[in-house]
Ligand code: NDP
């Protein structure tokens with residue numbers, strides 16, 4: 001039985017990847033952080049009592065900031081594959097905690113790589129690299145050969161992690177890959193990322209639980225896919241004969257405002273935009289009420305205006321396929337958040 005170790009197992013991608021690896025018959029080990037409140041909500045459905053002899057999912061306390069915990073896990077588990085998904089993953093927040101973001105997102109990767117090397121393990125390594133590396137537009141669509149232009153402390157940290165992964169591959173002949181994944185979303189997406197923030201707020205507005213949604217730059221364009229499709233690409237990268245780096249994307253890009261329009265329409269509240277700049281508002285045309293306003297606090301000191309990826313290499317070399325369309329993703333997320341809001345309303349009496 002193959003063994004995989006996942007950092008970030010409690011996050012969106014970690015939960016989908018853990019499901020996939022369990023389906024494929026792996027023994028799955030996940031690193032979790034000690035927290036004062038439960039942080040395992042996304043994996044509770046696959047967790048079983050560790051005393052159950054059928055259990056193939058094991059959770060261990062550790063932290064990417066703590067090399068000794070990483071080294072202990074490597075020594076004890078001796079994994080065949082490591083997926084480094086753990087990160088301070090919020091771009092806006094990285095401007096508030098730049099040093100911490102560097103510790104976790106940049107140095108975290110080298111702590112694992114060095115741990116594998118020092119222990120003399122043949123472990124295959126996946127690094128969660130990001131389309132944020134492309135930052136300011138140099139060319140579109142962005143592919144593996146497009147130069148990087150990071151625009152945030154998050155992207156700068158991820159650039160270090162990208163290059164150190166490549167460097168360990170070239171220096172020590174390690175099987176280390178970068179997946180340069182464009183934005184991917186799901187009903188399990190963190191509530192402060194823009195897609196989930198919109199679906200959650202729109203559903204709550206629909207049910208009268210909230211009046212208005214405040215957004216930042218609604219003209220930013222993103223290439224949004226479904227997280228469940230993207231974790232397949234991560235796994236495929238580690239099953240190849242040779243390690244390499246791959247872009248994973250849909251090849252379509254939409255503005256944040258378009259995402260909002262589709263969500264509000266699905267909930268029977270077609271939007272109309274009025275005004276300009278920070279005074280622009282989104283109006284529910286069925287009631288005339290203002291349901292979206294701009295709040296400059298969500299603007300970023302430097303913005304990534306346009307992401308659009310070309311996943312030809314992943315399709316041709318990995319045989320990776322995109323299964324979920326943008327429209328299906330919007331529907332999936334909107335419907336899931338409507339159900340959640342209905343539960344919330346029932347709970348509130
Ligand atoms: P999430 O924010 O949902 O999950 C991040 C995970 O990292 C959580 O499990 C979190 O734990 C964990 N984590 C945070 N800090 C540490 C730390 N110091 N030590 C160990 N673990 C830590 O991210 P996603 O699932 O969306 O993304 C997964 C990875 O892919 C991240 O590295 C992200 O930067 C990258 N990425 C994501 C993309 C996307 O569109 N989703 C696109 C490209 C790259 P806890 O639950 O305790 O907070």
Ligand code: GDR
Pocket residue numbers: 089090091092129130131132181182183184192193194195197214215216217218220221222256298299300303304
């Ligand atoms: P991103 O995702 O920064 O691309 O990083 P996010 O959803 O946070 O922002 C996407 C775009 O929407 C604009 N925006 C807002 N964003 C947030 N969060 N909140 C708002 O209110 C808001 N209003 C407008 C942003 O300015 C931006 O242009 C995600 C993360 O998952 C990273 O970890 C990952 O590496 C990249 O995707 C690829």
